[in-house]
Amino acid sequence: MSSTQANGSQPHRFDPNFTQSVIDAMGPKTDPRLREVMSSLIRHLHDFTREVELTVDEWMAGVKFINLIGQTSTATRNEAHRMSDVLGLESLVDEIAHKHVNESGEEPTSSSILGPFWSPNAPFRELGGSIIQDGVPPKGQPTLMHGVITDLDTKKPIPGAVIDIWQASANGKYDFQDPENQTPNNLRGKFRCNEKGEYWFYCLKPTAYSLPTDGAAGALFTALDRHPMRPAHIHLMMTAEGYKPVTTQLYPRDDPYVTNDTVFAVKDDLLIDFLPRKDDAQAGLDLEYNVKLAPREGKTAPMEGVARL
């Protein structure tokens, strides 16, 4: 009743040669790494299909769903990115990328997923400036965020290191999702540290929000009886010439969704505390967040790590 597949596929009672024949259709000019990735993907897709004995109706529902993902996407909405987050893939890829750093003997720098809302166009702002460009929104809680970016090995500050911050407004929307209320680059900005590696700027205490539920991801949330909420978070990307870039997210420790983030991105050491701030007309809250960057081998441009975008 069962036959064993080569290459790690699971035993099953169907044609034992079928999956390999699909893999073997790849021609000799296929890039070796792509061959490795696609061979594994085809084996797992087929193993999944056989394991659950996927019916024709279920397969066709999947086909329609895959089409819906791309049809939901627009120039400012990446539903395939969101879908992969909802299935935990971006967090997993982040863990895998990070594990490599671990094994090279360096202390891991906390990282988290990029998400679909980073913009390559965020402007540099002056230290001490504010990313709250459109005025404090209703329920918004202005915060002075500040810290020092240092070298993991030497413990010395990194003058000129760049911290890129982006966050949703208090209504849970990013600028390009919310053109009625926000101008472009509201709640986004890049800051260059001073000679002491220090940065400081004004932002908002972040607000928990729902992923958009009118597209493919929404259909999946309903079908899987899952909530669409992300815990409140601040997105950060830190870069400096000669250092490995770090992309991360910070979460207020008291947010009810930090234990059940719908994109599985929270890690314990990314939980932060907002403290009261006195005598500052611009902000009632204070957030200190210090960053350690690991040196990278060889000379590379500081933005190399995000060139993929």
Add this chain to the structure above:
Amino acid sequence: MSSTQANGSQPHRFDPNFTQSVIDAMGPKTDPRLREVMSSLIRHLHDFTREVELTVDEWMAGVKFINLIGQTSTATRNEAHRMSDVLGLESLVDEIAHKHVNESGEEPTSSSILGPFWSPNAPFRELGGSIIQDGVPPKGQPTLMHGVITDLDTKKPIPGAVIDIWQASANGKYDFQDPENQTPNNLRGKFRCNEKGEYWFYCLKPTAYSLPTDGAAGALFTALDRHPMRPAHIHLMMTAEGYKPVTTQLYPRDDPYVTNDTVFAVKDDLLIDFLPRKDDAQAGLDLEYNVKLAPREGKTAPMEGVARL
């Protein structure tokens, strides 16, 4: 260095609880079968990702590709369906569906994939009529196709059984891909057998053709160094009240692509021979194809099997 996952996932050196936490996010109202399917899908997607240690760049390339699939699709073009064919999924689902028939003790009726070109709107035509509505195209070879549809168990003919045929023209295109040369329902038609279970009509000897290569599937063919050709084929769907419907494809035995079909749909017993036909002004070729349908238990509508479309 490795930990073993519950539920059949492969050992790996990453967070051993992550995949289960994504699965466990499904709420209590999830349909039980959907929970089974999605649990397996999530496990295999994660196993694949860990197995090849998918990089951030590769993951992002996958995200873009998934979006491209839906963006390539239109009202008359189902790229996700095509993509699943190119990865062998529709053929595999067809084998799985068919295996069930096998195990109930009945002789298997040869089946093959539906493909994305079936139309629910094909008209009934008179026995002896022709599906070549727009005149014989250049290089077209008209054929009289005929046969008897019988009951697998009693061997008796099935009066009123319906045979639905669709095929590409000699330029490799179906009617709705080719509005400049073909009117709607050219090379499509349904025929109802006579009292002796006989059918006969005129069609073309089919022509090998390339899948469209300007979309997501085309990008994959190039990357995987694969050709986009399907062997020449005739699509058929046979239905009769009280019988299990059969969807299949027939392939001329002498076609060079029957051994390397890009959607992996050819089976040996679906290879057919076109014979010379004499004294027929309408056709120079003859194709006999007899069909056996298995009775189904209980009374059901003859089209139930295709209601999914």
